[in-house]
Amino acid sequence: MKPAETSQIAVIGLGSMGLGVASTLLRAGRTVSGYDPVPEACAKFEEAGGRLATDPAAASRDASVVVIVVVTAAQTEAVLFGTDSHEGAVATMRRGGVVLSSATMAPDDVRRLAERCEAAGVDYLDAPMSGGMARAASGELTVMASGSPAAFALADPILAIMATTVYRLGDKPGIGASFKMVNQLLAGVHIAAACEAITFAKRLGLDINKVFEVITASAGNSWMFENRVPHVLKGDYSPASAVDIFVKDLGIVANMGLAAKFPTPVAASALQLFLMTSAAGMGRDDDASVARLFAQMTGLDLPGGAKAK
CATH class of the missing domain: 3.40.50.720 (NAD(P)-binding Rossmann-like Domain)
Incomplete structure (x- = not known):
């Protein structure tokens, strides 16, 4: 054609x-x-x-x-x-x-x-x-x-x-799908790590806007940190990519690892964070809502509140 x-x-x-x-x-x-x-x-x-x-x-x-x-x-x-x-x-x-x-x-x-x-x-x-x-x-x-x-x-x-x-x-x-699952393993882990890091900074009493400025100019930055943390800073969890997307995708990674007899422990930890966030009622909200899960567990006050939409 x-x-x-x-x-x-x-x-x-x-x-x-x-x-x-x-x-x-x-x-x-x-x-x-x-x-x-x-x-x-x-x-x-x-x-x-x-x-x-x-x-x-x-x-x-x-x-x-x-x-x-x-x-x-x-x-x-x-x-x-x-x-x-x-x-x-x-x-x-x-x-x-x-x-x-x-x-x-x-x-x-x-x-x-x-x-x-x-x-x-x-x-x-x-x-x-x-x-x-x-x-x-x-x-x-x-x-x-x-x-x-x-x-x-x-x-x-x-x-x-x-x-x-x-x-x-x-x-x-099927080859393209396999490449995408490697990408999703990294993306899910990086989102979870970004949410953990920014809420850890809040617990330390740091100005999280300044933390964002410093980290995005430093070696600890990632594309996901730079893209997702602004959602937390604004308290806006309107879904660009929902929590349940990564429940699904990291679930696929886990199943593929099981079939291949290959351990994926870091991805498994990230999967549990997304799963807990979904179980807490935020499955359809933006995947940066993992930060709200950390805030709810630790009593932190994030912009917009831990239950911000």
Whole structure:
């Protein structure tokens, strides 16, 4: 298929990342249809100029590229193959088209979904993303992709718009997912460590705004410290990435380690912190809420209060 034939695109999942991807494609002059079950997300998509559909199958009708930006393997499967109430994207998209699947999931799930797509005459690119909401909206994502040469040929023009860095990691779906899980191990550990550090500083009686200034200019800094600690300083835990995302992702890491007989003790500790934060009622709040968990356990008063939203 020629790149010119990839002008009709569907984006399924219009949350913080998906909306950014869709908006970037629209700004590039692409025709984009989309679907999300959340009305607020749909309204923002329409405001950006997208064509809203009633379900994944309607959004994907005759599309040559379907970008799936949901959270779990189960959600991806429902988008692709439908449920009791609606058809899936594979039933209506163009034969010989390509699915760009970006949910963070276990490699075994990726391989299973890819086999089903390929049996139906659709290519599957394992394409997890990294970069967060802001980079999705600016077309500056990093994509860890694996799949057949045919899948890459179809997806390359779209990836060039969505991302500044695309790693071609192999010709088999599942490799990209494995790379993403290494990233998620580090991301989850770094968020948990950042939250522990900033609340430890508060316990020491330090000015945590000054701590942020000093650490971001020092060797102890991390991308996650620099990105997440401002949420704590503002007392704003509106979810850019929710606590339950890392309950899921670090759970996958734990299961992969178990299957490989490889210990992941630091990731396991971080998983327990996210799990405790979720159990305390903050699962849908920003993942920097781990700092609120520390504050609640130790009686600290963070900006906005330990229960800030």
